[in-house]
Amino acid sequence: MEEFEVSDASKKTKTIYISTIFSIALVLLMLGMLGLILVHAKNLSNYVKENIVLNIIVDEGAKETDVLAFQKELNANPAVKNTQYVNKEMAARNLTNDLGEDFVNFLGYNPLLSTVDVYLKANYANNKSIDTLKASIAKNPVVKEVIYQSSLIDMVNKNINTIGLIILAFAAILLIISVALINNTIRLAIYSQRFLIKSMQLVGATRGFIRKPFILLAALHGLIAAFIAILILLGILYYAQREIPEIVILRNYTEFGIVLLGLVGVGIFITAISTSFAVSKYLRLKIYDLYR
DSSP states (O other): OOOHHHHHHHHHHHHHHHHHHHHHHHHHHHHHHHHHHHEEEHHHHHHTTTTTTEEEOOTTTTOOOHHHHHHHHHHTTTTTTEEEEEOHHHHHHHHHHHHHHHHHHHSSSSOOEEEEEEEOOOOOOOOOHHHHHHHHHHTTEEEEEEEHHHHHHHHHHHHHHHHHHHHHHHHHHHHHHHHHHHHHHHHHHTTTTTTHHHHHHTTTTHHHHHHHHHHHHHHHHHHHHHHHHHHHHHHHHHHHHHHHHGGGGOOHHHHHHHHHHHHHHHHHHHHHHHHHHHHHHHHSSSSGGGGO
């Protein structure tokens, strides 16, 4: 009879631990998805900014060697990500492809001018930096005119900042909720062990000795839950990339690795801390309070 009771209690304990692990894994999955949203939002912001084009109209009398030397000078500028030189012939071919007919034959000449398209780094994609760069570029004798849409740049930066603040606010709220959920899940799991904790204390075990195995077990549960969350997250990412191949442009393995390592760290840290507090609570309670 006693063996049956021990076996039944052991099964209940295992069931509680398994449900705790999966509950924590689901919460960590939410945090992981939020982390990836933040990372992808940042990468999307940079992608949009770095595709804003600064068009430099080349003077018609400029020699191509001078233009190429000017392009090389631009590429050395710390604000410039890359440049693309489009001569008159290439511009005509591009426009012909867009129009679907040869406008050069119709007009009898090529009215287009050569251009240098400048793509800026994300940190410099703002009107203040562009105005400084524009003033510097305009001094070069091969430059006829510098064109960019200041209103578009203002709108892009304003919208990105607004969306960023909304995502950060949502992230903070979700983080608080996640910590609270994990903490409550751990407390419920420790609640089922309250009599064991008090029994160990009554036979003379120190508080540190009692807490240690519970904290180590909780850290292990946090690690397992994190790996479960990571596996599910990888599956979601694989499916998303298969359905939306374009998402690959936002992928950054370093940041992705940081998010996954962050999940492992959060899983271990929160479960260990919550367990320590929960065990300490039952160590402070009187015996008759355990039945309430």
